[in-house]
Amino acid sequence: xxxxxxxxxxVTWPRYVADRADRCRDPALRAFYAAGLPNPATPIAxxxxxxxxxxxxxxxxxxxxxxxxxLVPFTLGRIRPAAGRYxxxxxxxxxxxxxxxxxxxxxxxxxxxxxxxxxxDELLSQLAGKIVVVHYRGIERPFLDAAVLARRGERCLxxxxxxxxxxxxxxxxxxxxxxxxxxxxxxxSIRLGDCRARYGLPTYSAHHAKLDALATAExxxxxxxxxxxPDTPIGxxxx
Amino acid sequence: xxxxxxxxxxxxxxxxPFDRLESAWLDRIAASxxxxxxxxxxxxQAYGEPIDSLRYVRSGAVEVYRHNGExxxxxxxxxxxxxAGLLHKQRVRFPAKAIEDTLLYLIPAEVFDxxxxxxxxxxxxxxxxxxxxxxxxxxxxxxNDMMVTRVRRLVSRSPVLIEQTGLVRDAARLMTEQQVxxxxxxxxxxxxxxxxxxxEDGSHWRVAxxxxxxxFRVRVLAAGxxxxxxxxxxxxxxxxxxxADESVYEAMLAMLRNNVHHLxxxxxxxxxxxxxxxDIVRYETHSSLYLVSNIFSQGxxxxxxxxxxxxxxxxxxxxxxxxTSQMVGEAMxxxxxxxxxxxxxxxxxxLGPPPVPYCFMVNGSMARNDQTISTDQDNALILDDTFDPxxxxxxxxxxASRVSxxxxxxxxxxxxxxxxxxxxxxxxxxxxxxxxxxxWISEPDPERLLHSSIFFDLDPVHGEExxxxxxxxxxxxxxxxxxxxxxxxxxxxLNRTPPLGFFRTFVMEEDGKHNNSINxxxxxxxxxxxxxRVHALAVxxxxxxxxxxxxxxxxxxxxxxxxADKLRYALEFLSMxxxxxxxxxxxxHHSPDNNIExxxxxxxxxxxxxxxxxxxxxxxxxxxxxYPTPGR
Numbered sequence: 001x002x003x004x005x006x007x008x009x010x011v012t013w014p015r016y017v018a019d020r021a022d023r024c025r026d027p028a029l030r031a032f033y034a035a036g037l038p039n040p041a042t043p044i045a046x047x048x049x050x051x052x053x054x055x056x057x058x059x060x061x062x063x064x065x066x067x068x069x070x071l072v073p074f075t076l077g078r079i080r081p082a083a084g085r086y087x088x089x090x091x092x093x094x095x096x097x098x099x100x101x102x103x104x105x106x107x108x109x110x111x112x113x114x115x116x117x118x119x120x121d122e123l124l125s126q127l128a129g130k131i132v133v134v135h136y137r138g139i140e141r142p143f144l145d146a147a148v149l150a151r152r153g154e155r156c157l158x159x160x161x162x163x164x165x166x167x168x169x170x171x172x173x174x175x176x177x178x179x180x181x182x183x184x185x186x187x188x189s190i191r192l193g194d195c196r197a198r199y200g201l202p203t204y205s206a207h208h209a210k211l212d213a214l215a216t217a218e219x220x221x222x223x224x225x226x227x228x229x230p231d232t233p234i235g236x237x238x239x
Numbered sequence: 240x241x242x243x244x245x246x247x248x249x250x251x252x253x254x255x256p257f258d259r260l261e262s263a264w265l266d267r268i269a270a271s272x273x274x275x276x277x278x279x280x281x282x283x284q285a286y287g288e289p290i291d292s293l294r295y296v297r298s299g300a301v302e303v304y305r306h307n308g309e310x311x312x313x314x315x316x317x318x319x320x321x322x323a324g325l326l327h328k329q330r331v332r333f334p335a336k337a338i339e340d341t342l343l344y345l346i347p348a349e350v351f352d353x354x355x356x357x358x359x360x361x362x363x364x365x366x367x368x369x370x371x372x373x374x375x376x377x378x379x380x381x382x383n384d385m386m387v388t389r390v391r392r393l394v395s396r397s398p399v400l401i402e403q404t405g406l407v408r409d410a411a412r413l414m415t416e417q418q419v420x421x422x423x424x425x426x427x428x429x430x431x432x433x434x435x436x437x438x439e440d441g442s443h444w445r446v447a448x449x450x451x452x453x454x455f456r457v458r459v460l461a462a463g464x465x466x467x468x469x470x471x472x473x474x475x476x477x478x479x480x481x482x483a484d485e486s487v488y489e490a491m492l493a494m495l496r497n498n499v500h501h502l503x504x505x506x507x508x509x510x511x512x513x514x515x516x517x518d519i520v521r522y523e524t525h526s527s528l529y530l531v532s533n534i535f536s537q538g539x540x541x542x543x544x545x546x547x548x549x550x551x552x553x554x555x556x557x558x559x560x561x562x563t564s565q566m567v568g569e570a571m572x573x574x575x576x577x578x579x580x581x582x583x584x585x586x587x588x589x590l591g592p593p594p595v596p597y598c599f600m601v602n603g604s605m606a607r608n609d610q611t612i613s614t615d616q617d618n619a620l621i622l623d624d625t626f627d628p629x630x631x632x633x634x635x636x637x638x639a640s641r642v643s644x645x646x647x648x649x650x651x652x653x654x655x656x657x658x659x660x661x662x663x664x665x666x667x668x669x670x671x672x673x674x675x676x677x678x679w680i681s682e683p684d685p686e687r688l689l690h691s692s693i694f695f696d697l698d699p700v701h702g703e704e705x706x707x708x709x710x711x712x713x714x715x716x717x718x719x720x721x722x723x724x725x726x727x728x729x730x731x732x733l734n735r736t737p738p739l740g741f742f743r744t745f746v747m748e749e750d751g752k753h754n755n756s757i758n759x760x761x762x763x764x765x766x767x768x769x770x771x772r773v774h775a776l777a778v779x780x781x782x783x784x785x786x787x788x789x790x791x792x793x794x795x796x797x798x799x800x801x802x803a804d805k806l807r808y809a810l811e812f813l814s815m816x817x818x819x820x821x822x823x824x825x826x827x828h829h830s831p832d833n834n835i836e837x838x839x840x841x842x843x844x845x846x847x848x849x850x851x852x853x854x855x856x857x858x859x860x861x862x863x864x865x866y867p868t869p870g871r
Contacts, residue, residue, distance in 0.1 A: 072243075078345070079274035081243050200340035201276070202250075202298045208242035218276055218342060225278035226340075 010040040010235025013159040026152040028121040035129035037159065040235025044224060045076045047234050049161070050130040051217035053209045054140055055105065057091050061142045065091030066116060067105055070209030071126055074133075074217040076230055085126060086210040088113040117151050127158075131234060135192045135216045137162040159238035163219045166237070167195045170227060195219055199226065244269045247344060250297065254317030255843045256364035264358060273345040277337035284331045290324040292345035299341025300742075303333045310751050312849065313338070313742040317842065322365040325351055364846070372808040372850040375843075390490045391483040393519065394504050394512030398423050400438075403447045403474060407459055408466030410450055421501040421513045424448040424474050436509035446510055448474030451501050480505050481514070488566060491519055495531055495573050534577045539585070540645045543578060547650050550574055551825055554612045558822040564814030565786055568609035575605050575651065576700050579618070582645040583701045586638050594631040595623040598699050598706040599642070602658060606698035607768070608784045609814065612821050613831040616643065616651045617658040617693060619665040621706040626668040635666055658693055669706050676710060680717045683727040691728065692769065695776065698783050711781050719779040728776065729866035732769035733859050737762050737852035741837045741845045759820065760833040763813040763855065770858045771806060773866075774798065785810055802861070809854035812847055816840075 014037050021033035038047055051072045058064030072084035088105060090113045134140040137160050148156035171188040188194075192215055193203060199222035204211050224230065228237075248269035251257040257265065273292065277283050277299070284290060286306055294301075296318045303312045303320050311333055314320060323332040325348055355362045363371055399417045401410050403424035414422050426447040428435040435443040450458075450470065458464070458473040480503040481490050490502055500516040516532075530549055537543050553574070557567050583599060603617035604610045620635055639660035647653050660666050667675075676694070679687040695714050699707040718724060738746050738757055745753035757763075771785045771792070780791035786807060793803040821831035823839070840848065 074274075077275060081247075081274065082271055084243075086241050199276075200299055201342055204243075204246055211242040211246060214243045214274065218274060221276035222278070222340065225276060225281070 009159060009239055010233070013037060013235075013238060014040060017158060020155075024154060026154055028124050029148070029152060029154055029156060032124040032128045032156075033158075038131070038234055040238075041233045043231040044228070044234050044237060045230035047075070048130045049074050049133050049217070049220070050127055051079075051133045051213040051220070052127070052140055052160075053134065053212040053216060054143055055207065055209050056139060056143055057093070059139070061146050063093075064143075065093060066143050066147055067091060067110065068209040069116075069119070069123060070211070070213040071123075072210065072213040072217050073126075073130065074221075076221060076224060079214065079217045079221070081210070081214050084210055084213065085122075087119045087123075089116045089119060090114060116147050120148065120151060124156075131161060131238060132158065133161045133163065133216055133220050135162070135195075135212070135219065136164040137239065161220065161237050162239055163195065163216055163223060164190050164192075165239060166220075166223050166227075167198075170223075171198075192216065192219065196222075199223070247272050250317075251295070251344075255846065256361045258842075259360050260354075260358060264354065268346055268350060268354070271347050271350045273347070275343050275345060277341045277343065279337055279340050281337050283335040283337055283341075283343070284321065284324075286331055286334045288331045290321055290329055290331045291348050292321065293319055293325060293348075293351045294321040294335070295319050295344040295346060297342040297344050299337060300339040301335050301341055302338050303335045305333065310739065310749070312740055313747055313751070315743050319365075322351075326365070372812055372847055372854065373804065375847050376808045376811045389484050390481055390487055390502075390504050390514060391506075391511070393487060393490070393514050394483070395518070396512060398503065398510045398513050400425050400510070401470065402426065403469075403471040405470050406466060407455070407464065407468045407470060407473070410470055411455065411466070414452075419513070420515065421449055421451045423503055423510055423513065424450060424470055426471075434508055436507075445508070446478055446480065446503060446505075447471070448478055449501060449503055449513070450474060453500075478503060480510075482507075483511055487519060490514055492569065494519070495570075498531070498535070500532070530574055531577045534574070534581050537581060540582070540648055543581060543645065544648050550650075551612060555822050555825060558818055564609070564811050564818055565784075567611065567818050568604075568607075568784075568814070571610040571612065572605050572608040575610055576601070578646065578649055578651075579642060579700050582642045583638065585645075586641040590634055590637055593638075593702075594634050595626050596703045597622045597635065598702040598704060599638075599660065600697050600707045601700050602693050602697050604696075605700075606696040606783050608698075609768075611818055611831075612825065613833075614651065615654050616646045617654055618642070618660050618700075619658070619694070620660040620667075621672055621703075621710070622666070622668045623703070623706075624668045624670050632666070636661070639666055656689075656693070669709065672706075672710055673713060676713050677717065680714075680721050680724045683724050688727055688731045691724075692731065692772065695772065696783055711783075714776070715779045715781045718776040725773060725777050726866040726868075728773045729862045730868065732766065732773050732862055735761055735766040735769075736859065737766070737855045740849035740852060741840060744836075744838045746837055756834045756836045758833045759813060759817045759835045763851070764810065764817055766859070767806065767810050767813060767855050770855070770862060771810070773862060799861075802858070805854045806858060809851040809858075812851045813855075816844065816848060 017033055017037050021030065021036065024030040024033055051074060053070045054066045055068040056064050057067055066089055068086070068088045070084065070086045072079060072081050074080060088109050090110050141157070141160060145156050148154065167190045171190065192212065196215060196219055197203070199219065201218055201222060204215055224232070244266070248265050251269060252260070252265055257268070283294070283301065296314050296316055298316055301314045301320065302310060303314065305311045320333065320335055321331070324330055329348065355365065399413055399419050399422045401413055401422055401424060403426050410422050414420070424447045425444045428443045428445040430443055432443065432445055434445045436445065438444045448471070450473070454473065459468060462473070464473060479493060479497050479499055481493055483504050483506045493502060494500065494516060502514045503510050504512045504514055530546065530553055533546055533549070534543065537546065554567070554571060557570055579599065579601065587593070598621045599618065600621060601618050604614055605617065620639060622631070622635065643653065643659050643661045653659065658665065679691045683691070695718070697707055697710060736749070738754070739749050740747050742753065745755065746757045747753060768785050771788050774792045774797065775782065775788035778792055778795035778797055780788050782788045782791050789803045789807050792798060816835065817833060820833070820835055824831040
């Protein structure tokens, strides 16, 4: 049992969050951690969540930075885009042309935008007390952590539900999937749009942080409806 | 605006009623939307649950049920539901279930309420202010120029008047000076006369007649008159006039009915002008009028056949101008009647005068004045009781076949059921017809009921109109007092039922099954006409047109409140869908039929059609309840 305690995220995350709440010096971070996590046994149907999406200037956390932030609060029953937020922020380094084409966020918009520092307190308070849902934690988690560390000198880590990881379990773990890969077929795509199509969810046009946050929230509702029950303990889903 | 609001907005605005909302409203709605996902097979809302939002199907499909579990509707992308609950104590009225994986947009109740208050079209759509069908039909009528334009607008100058004691020469000179083709005759009158008006001289006058260019030839020269003939000797006995605030359409009908080309226009009793056929022609509604006068100038069946492309053009023009189904039906029936009249005139020219008086009557759609473009002939002959088959029938048989063959050549095919005057059974003296009608009413059986449903829509076209009137009286008096007959007719009116509505590219039946197309006549207009006929017979109505019958039914007050109006809106809407479909076929060089394919039905039309089918279905249920099947 001791071994399980050190690796099971349903046990380790509450311990980590409680520890940070005690030791954080930055008031905003401290308040964020103090809001705490729900009991890992809480059914997902009873949990307040928030879908979070960043557009970044590239994929490497060392060279690139956050350009825009979108978030949409939701529960298993309702998604509330109107209660969500969207910010464009100015990265410390100038944007390169490629990422501009990708996001449709222009130099002018970025030039007018504030540094992430200006919105960070507000962002943290929007996330506080909720379970954050992302599609591919490999972006949101390291980029937020790095941005907070650079500005406040402290780490910012917390559990997230990753819809891409959930999807990978369903599409890549089946026997057929393994057989297909053995014969060289490409693995089923787990990109956001392709995942959504599997659940009959509509195609959204743009790459935009808030729209992608909405799309991620819808995807989680669909995944839970098809593969889980509303009673699934939240601790089994976060990572 | 944020991207997700934009995304939601762009979707909403493709579907009714959002497609007609102002931009600012779309923004407000899109910004307020919440989202929910339902897996295939899961319940979305249960009866009596609180409901806090209007549901909009973003993707997937939903089934909506009545409280008793019966399927009410099947919805797909762009459809809304939940409005009944929102308008009714915010409790779910119609339970719903996802039948595919479904994403819903939820429009909060506060936004919905404000929208209903501020946007009439939206309120109509969700039936806040009464049936949606009513709003649509009334909207069409408002938008229809021909109905709302008053005759007054066609009057370009004040009328030329002359006292009827004057001479033909004076009238001719005055008309030439003033460059008019018609002059109004006046006579001195008094204040007691209810048709008197005050002239420029301050004394009382009345319109005593009208004289046209045409009359100088026919009534003066051809009749042996001269410039010295007094006007009151040659005037028409009766002046057909129209009130200035009547519609242009009414003026057109007055000309059609009376076969005249000039109409004095009166402001109450004072003449303010004369409208000529060409004024109405200029006012674009010309073709059906032209056609009628053209029909009467044809000297052969061949000539009539050559006019048929014009009949189709007239039909298309009426539809394009936004005429109501009543206007189209009346114009097409008038054209059909004129054809028959002309065919009879041509036949009589060859066959000589009829050996005994007779009446040529039409039945079915022409009698009801609701003909469209593709329709077969239903007609019969009523002969005077002095008719002797040995001596007279050859003449009438020849007349019947000339009319019938002529109609067929003109594109009114022979009646499959043999309802034509060429059929010996339907070419009989009045007393035999009375016998038929009495027997059908007193001893109904399936064949007699079928006959009743055809022949009890009857109208004279040529000859002794009183023969048909006597039969109309007989039906009106006897049918209303024959409960067994009414019950049998009522059961007969239940044979053809409407579908439930549409789902994507299918017609959806009551049991949820799908079909690829629907015969809008068989499943819509015809059963509705049947239902209306039963109620009309029950109240002793003598009207033949379904809308007129509804007026009679309303006056008799035999239906639950508002029911007759619902039937009226449903009939108007279903008829217009049928008419527009036929116009579409004609334009694309298909032969017009009654089969509607759902992919050709617009989103807005679907909602109205569903409502109209519902009205018909309810009306049939009411008939079943009002005339229960007698115990065996």
